[in-house]
Amino acid sequence: MSREPELEALFDRWNQVWLEDRYDLIPTCLAPVYTRHGSMIQSEFTVTYTAEEYGRKVVAQRERTRLHFVIHDRAFVGDRAWFRHTLIWTDPDTGQTVTRPAIQVYRVEDGRMAETWVAYQGDGSAWPEFGHA
Numbered sequence: 001m002s003r004e005p006e007l008e009a010l011f012d013r014w015n016q017v018w019l020e021d022r023y024d025l026i027p028t029c030l031a032p033v034y035t036r037h038g039s040m041i042q043s044e045f046t047v048t049y050t051a052e053e054y055g056r057k058v059v060a061q062r063e064r065t066r067l068h069f070v071i072h073d074r075a076f077v078g079d080r081a082w083f084r085h086t087l088i089w090t091d092p093d094t095g096q097t098v099t100r101p102a103i104q105v106y107r108v109e110d111g112r113m114a115e116t117w118v119a120y121q122g123d124g125s126a127w128p129e130f131g132h133a
Contacts, residue, residue, distance in 0.1 A: 006111060008074040011083075017058060018068050022071065032116035038118040051112075055110070072127060081106040083115040087120075091103040101127050 015023040030051035037046045049057065065075050067089040075082045087100045100123050107115040108133045 003078065003108075004068070004076045007081050007108060010083060010108065010111060010113070011074070011106075013067070021062060023055070023059055026058060027051060029113055031109050031112040034113060035115045036118065037116065038120065040120040040122075047116055064092055076095065079108045081108065084127070098123050099126060101125055 008123075012028060013022075013025045017025050017029065033048060034051060034053055034054050035046065035048045037043065047126055050121075067087060069085045069087055071085045073084040083104045083106075085102055087102060087106065090096070091097055091098050101121040102118055104116055104118040106113050109115075
């Protein structure tokens with residue numbers, strides 16, 4: 001049986017967290033341990049959080065910058081979800097809107113996000129079909 005409907009429902013909830021401040025949904029989205037791997041220009045990271053720690057981080061980020069995601073493409077296969085998206089936020093110091101394109105892959109375990117890999121482009125860049133920010 002395909003897990004695609006389960007994954008779509010999970011990421012629809014996660015999108016509600018980021019777009020509608022539905023912080024009550026965070027525990028239904030994150031595994032008890034959530035690991036993030038990433039790279040950005042000349043920088044790589046791996047950080048592991050408890051669901052509660054990462055939930056607090058999401059809330060703080062949203063309240064500080066109004067960060068949200070515009071999803072351009074997504075695909076679901078097995079226990080993986082792929083996204084091509086653009087992060088958009090307001091710089092709290094300047095009030096300017098900032099964009100950062102990224103590719104992100106999630107591993108889902110027991111219906112919740114357990115691990116992710118993300119590669120960011122530079123601030124202010126854009127996917128070619130959307131022009132320069």
